[in-house]
Amino acid sequence: MDDVRFAVLGTGGIGRRTLEVSQHKDGLTAVAACDRNGVAVDHGGLDVEELLDATEGNIASGPADDVATDGGAAAAPEGVKQHGEQAGVVASDQGRPTETPIDDVIAESDAIDAVLVALPNLEHDFIPRVAERFAEADYEGVLVDVLKRSRVIGMLDDREETLKESGITFVCGAGATPGFLTGAAALAAQSFVEVEEVEIWWGVGLKSGYEDNRGTVREDIAHLDGYDIETAREMSEAEIEELIDDHDGVLEFNDMEHADDVLLERAGICDAEDVHVGGVLDVRSDEKPTTTTVSVTGTTFDGETGTNTFQLDDVTSMEANVNGPALGYLKAGVRNNRAGHYGVFGPADLMPGF
Numbered sequence: 001m002d003d004v005r006f007a008v009l010g011t012g013g014i015g016r017r018t019l020e021v022s023q024h025k026d027g028l029t030a031v032a033a034c035d036r037n038g039v040a041v042d043h044g045g046l047d048v049e050e051l052l053d054a055t056e057g058n059i060a061s062g063p064a065d066d067v068a069t070d071g072g073a074a075a076a077p078e079g080v081k082q083h084g085e086q087a088g089v090v091a092s093d094q095g096r097p098t099e100t101p102i103d104d105v106i107a108e109s110d111a112i113d114a115v116l117v118a119l120p121n122l123e124h125d126f127i128p129r130v131a132e133r134f135a136e137a138d139y140e141g142v143l144v145d146v147l148k149r150s151r152v153i154g155m156l157d158d159r160e161e162t163l164k165e166s167g168i169t170f171v172c173g174a175g176a177t178p179g180f181l182t183g184a185a186a187l188a189a190q191s192f193v194e195v196e197e198v199e200i201w202w203g204v205g206l207k208s209g210y211e212d213n214r215g216t217v218r219e220d221i222a223h224l225d226g227y228d229i230e231t232a233r234e235m236s237e238a239e240i241e242e243l244i245d246d247h248d249g250v251l252e253f254n255d256m257e258h259a260d261d262v263l264l265e266r267a268g269i270c271d272a273e274d275v276h277v278g279g280v281l282d283v284r285s286d287e288k289p290t291t292t293t294v295s296v297t298g299t300t301f302d303g304e305t306g307t308n309t310f311q312l313d314d315v316t317s318m319e320a321n322v323n324g325p326a327l328g329y330l331k332a333g334v335r336n337n338r339a340g341h342y343g344v345f346g347p348a349d350l351m352p353g354f
């Protein structure tokens with residue numbers, strides 16, 4: 001494949017690591033990146049190392065106001081981590097402040113093959129609305145997101161015609177779970193003619209990455225008993241710290257609303273209600289509190305019932321398991337886009353069919 005010129009929307013915990021991992025993959029050139037305050041564009045290729053150094057421990061992240069409804073820059077957040085005069089992308093020599101970071105990237109999109117959307121998803125239709133704005137600008141290329149919530153997939157499907165008309169290949173839910181593990185489940189299902197159950201159980205140790213992944217942790221908190229997306233969004237940083245203290249740093253989640261379910265159903269693998277996602281997050285240790293496992297139980301053509309299991313090594317980090325696959329799916333998206341396949345694709349659609 002020829003060189004792929006890509007952009008990252010949202011240089012928070014995930015977006016920064018995507019840029020870093022792309023340095024270790026062939027044929028990927030980062031040409032644009034933005035966060036809530038700033039944008040950096042260089043069609044000859046960004047100096048990724050400089051951008052990462054400038055934003056290290058200095059992420060324009062933060063809680064409730066992370067999504068301006070017009071998709072533009074949100075107001076200065078309470079949770080900005082900052083060690084210089086400027087937060088996030090603006091701290092880089094290549095960055096400049098802007099009120100309209102996403103529109104500034106859209107304005108450059110003629111020369112961009114793929115865009116990785118690593119924006120927060122605390123407002124459900126934010127990412128679908130961002131996709132719509134790329135379509136309104138007649139973008140012809142790939143959009144990839146790493147969103148987690150099941151209900152967002154339908155909102156993307158509702159916009160599929162608009163995306164197709166523009167020539168957009170949208171790969172949704174393409175992180176770890178959903179994403180990597182959804183693809184693994186689709187592969188594990190191939191032994192069976194009927195799938196009864198898919199169990200995804202993940203373990204993440206985030207001590208050294210906690211400060212850089214607060215957006216993700218906040219979204220996960222919404223899955224705890226007694227919390228929802230609204231309450232999680234409105235919690236202050238202090239309230240989040242308190243909740244984490246109450247759990248001694250270890251949060252366990254059961255029956256999460258993770259899009260693995262609808263993504264496996266729309267690929268014809270099994271019913272969404274037969275997919276269960278849960279896991280354990282430890283923000284005080286880098287070691288995974290439990291091994292990440294995907295178990296697919298089904299019946300073979302010759303009547304045996306079995307369970308195929310896929311396990312991640314405990315030494316592979318969340319960042320490796322989100323960003324490696326996200327960039328892999330991005331490349332698969334580009335291959336499809338160049339072949340004229342437009343519309344909305346989930347990770348399981350890019351695996352052997354069922």
Ligand SMILES: NC(=O)c1ccc[n+]([C@@H]2O[C@H](COP(=O)([O-])OP(=O)(O)OC[C@H]3O[C@@H](n4cnc5c(N)ncnc54)[C@H](O)[C@@H]3O)[C@@H](O)[C@H]2O)c1
Nearest residue numbers: 010011012013014035036060066120121175176177215216
């Ligand atoms: N599928 C998976 O396995 C998986 C795993 C981890 C995280 N995620 C998802 O990745 C996303 C990002 O998580 P994170 O921990 O990196 O969050 P984060 O808060 O660290 O980063 C979000 C970034 O988006 C930027 N941003 C926010 N609003 C913006 C706006 N209006 N315009 C431009 N930029 C804006 C922020 O400045 C920040 O740079 C979340 O939606 C999370 O759910 C998915």
